Amino acid sequence: MSPEREGAARRSPVRDRDVVTADAIVAAAGEVFARHGYEGGTAERIADRAGVSLGTVYEQFPDKDAILVALVERHLDDASAALTPLLTDMVTQAPPIEDGVCRMLRALVALHRTHPALHRVLFEEAPRPEALRRRLERTVEAAVEAVHGYLVARPEVRVPDHAVAAQLVVQVAESVTHGLVLHPQDGADPEAYVRETERMLVRYLTGR
Numbered sequence: 001m002s003p004e005r006e007g008a009a010r011r012s013p014v015r016d017r018d019v020v021t022a023d024a025i026v027a028a029a030g031e032v033f034a035r036h037g038y039e040g041g042t043a044e045r046i047a048d049r050a051g052v053s054l055g056t057v058y059e060q061f062p063d064k065d066a067i068l069v070a071l072v073e074r075h076l077d078d079a080s081a082a083l084t085p086l087l088t089d090m091v092t093q094a095p096p097i098e099d100g101v102c103r104m105l106r107a108l109v110a111l112h113r114t115h116p117a118l119h120r121v122l123f124e125e126a127p128r129p130e131a132l133r134r135r136l137e138r139t140v141e142a143a144v145e146a147v148h149g150y151l152v153a154r155p156e157v158r159v160p161d162h163a164v165a166a167q168l169v170v171q172v173a174e175s176v177t178h179g180l181v182l183h184p185q186d187g188a189d190p191e192a193y194v195r196e197t198e199r200m201l202v203r204y205l206t207g208r
Helices: 003-040 043-050 054-059 064-091 097-114 116-125 130-153 160-180 190-206
Strands: none
Touching: 003 043, 003 054, 003 064, 003 116, 043 054, 043 064, 054 064, 064 097, 064 116, 064 130, 097 116, 097 160, 097 190, 130 160, 160 190
């Protein structure tokens, strides 16, 4: 074995342990932030929950913001894994607009319901470092691009500007589902909200 490969072999277990440790810290941060909020989610609490020393936390991440970025990236990766097949099908199969809007809204509701307390902290309480802001922008842009392709493929869509319509659809869908799950009104029927949002978007897109 060459010296380079011997060195790589020696370093590999260390790198593997680092990855496992970093993953454990990020997972622990999600639980701590959901319970205590971002301000209350101290590095000490994260270390305790992860079962590592405070020094180990700072070996893996320079500060709490870096943990936040890693956690949001994981959250967005999970969201992309759930939504990308749906958006791809919308573009390639181009189902009727009523079906496409319904599927998109219900997928977003399901995502928001997965970890509502953590979602609230990540997107309402926590700061947004530049790296996080850029990642969020890329995620939204990808969704808008997919919805735009879908709208163009549907002959019943009657809006004058498909690009603007795609942005509005994504913004409305995200805003409504976010508020519905994270800030429900007393006595409100979530299903009724989803149905009315579907009707509103379909009427806007088709004029009927």
